[in-house]
Amino acid sequence: MKIIVPMAGRGSRLRPHTLTIPKPLIPIAGKPIVHRLVEDIAGVINQEIEEIAFIIHKDFGKQVEEDLVAIAQKLGARGTIYYQNEALGTAHAILCAKESMQGPLVVAYADTLFRADFSLDTSADSVIWVKQVEDPSAFGVVQLNENNQIVDFVEKPAQFVSDLAIIGIYYFKSGETLRSELQYLLDNDVVKGGEYQLTDALENMKQKGMKFVPGKVDEWMDCGNKNVTVETNSRLLNFLHQDGIHLVDSDVKSENSTIIPPCYIGEDVVLINATVGPNVSLGKGCHVQNSTIKNSLVQNHSNIKNANLDNAMIGNHASFDGNFSSISIGDYSVLE
Template sequence: MRVVIIAGGMGTRMRPHTFSHTKALVNVAGKPVLGHILDELLQIPIEQVIFITGYLGYQIEPYIKEVYPNLKAAYVEQPVPLGQSHAVKLAAEYLAGPCITMFADTLFEADLQQLTSATHDGVMYVQPVPDPSRFGIAVPGPDGYVKKMVEKPQQPESNLAVIGLYYFREGEWLARAVSALIERDIKTKGEFYLADAIQIMIDEGAKFTTSEAQVWEDTGTPYALLHSNRYLLRRHNTHGNAPYLQGSSVVIPPCYIHDSAKLEHSVIGPYATINAGVTVQGSIVRNSIINTNAQLHNVSLSASIVGDKAIVRDAYRTFNVGDNSEIGAETSAEIDETFK
């Protein structure tokens, strides 16, 4: 089984954090989004993972080599963001035999074991939603196979939203479909969408079934990232629900606190991620992600994301602070009194 992870795109909805990190490496619950995805995928035998990279994509290979040294990986750059199918076409040489395609900003829990014995042409992972008009949906026919895919339908024929995780029994068929899509210049919103290539396969007779994902979490916006942070902290909580002392600070689970973080006279949690090298003094932090080597002094933060090496002082509000930023009172700054 080969896996193609589409990790291009500018990540504009996650700025300022994606000014300095590719969106696949934005941290949530103590590790990059991509790490959580790979941990879920590796529940089945994987022959190779192909990363389609774009803006800041050069950051992915060092991360993989350090954290997943035994993973056989290939890297393909998409220099111009022309869409998902265009990205897959760039990886066509790797599309041989069974393969999975997915996006680098989608967290999931799903039964992947079934794919090791799948006999259909493909599987679409879906989740029922109350408002299908907001999503791309799969429409099963009377025989149970998907007859069409519709992007944000005004009159939905199904409530099965596709989560962006697909299995193809023959990667070669997918490669032919994305090539045909591009040759015919079939675009949605100016881009070559993967769903349109899959529709070509369906029109050619491909039999796709659906499989319901137990969990589907987006990480493409600050709000969505914090929602995913809460889900992951609950999932991996090993401290129970009772508050506990960590030095002079109180921790209210669920939280992630790196061993190298320094907490002094603070209240942490619930739903706080405190990453490596972080210093928190005299502060309250809940429902927030504090990234590597950031400093918090006398703050009360909720629903906040604080970037690497950022410093926040004497603040009582919600923040979305990028790397190397500084916010709050600074009493040591020199004041120019020339014209006082």
């Protein structure tokens, strides 16, 4: 089994945090989004992962490439890097990894996390991960027949046709078939809004009689902007806490401080006269003094003093000293 992860986008809705690091590498509860994503996929498919192909922009740099390869290796897989240097749509992005498209594979967009406990139907030509939502008009949805097979894809339906939203993760039994269908779109210039779309390839495959079924997830967590990313961090901390996973490093130095779970606290963190939690992630090397922090996400090596933070997101190597509460500051920022 292979996993293909298109992640060449700039993540503009999550600026300033994505000015210095690609969005999929922003840590959630102590691990990069993309790391948690591929771990969760591996858990659902319950098969050995042979390769994880990451599709990035060439400007992401050598360190990002090394980090991504290391994530694949931690799952016992080979990490491969491909480049998409023009934003030409989802179909074009996936096809950038065409050399890796053999055999069964999963395509997963790296701005979403999920919780699921379904068995992958490997007899189907494709399984599309979906989540039941209250307002389907904001999403692309799938429509099912009486045999639980997908018979239609509808983008942001104005009238109700289904409440099963497509979350952006797909299984394909044949990578070769997917590659051929995507190549057809490019060769015949099948575009919508100036871009080549995966949904057009899915529709062509369905018209040829291929079997599509849903894979229903229990939870779907977005990482699109600051507020939802902080919320996702909180939700995931609660799930991990319920699973009994220990998230506080044993080397945390605490002086007259309180940690209210669930929290992730990395190595070499120093807490002085601080209350941290609930729903807080503090990356390694952070120093927090005379502060209260809840429902917030702080990356690595940042210093926080005299703060009362709630719904805050702070980047790496930042320094914050002040009375604002719901803040979003990027790497190396200083507010004193």
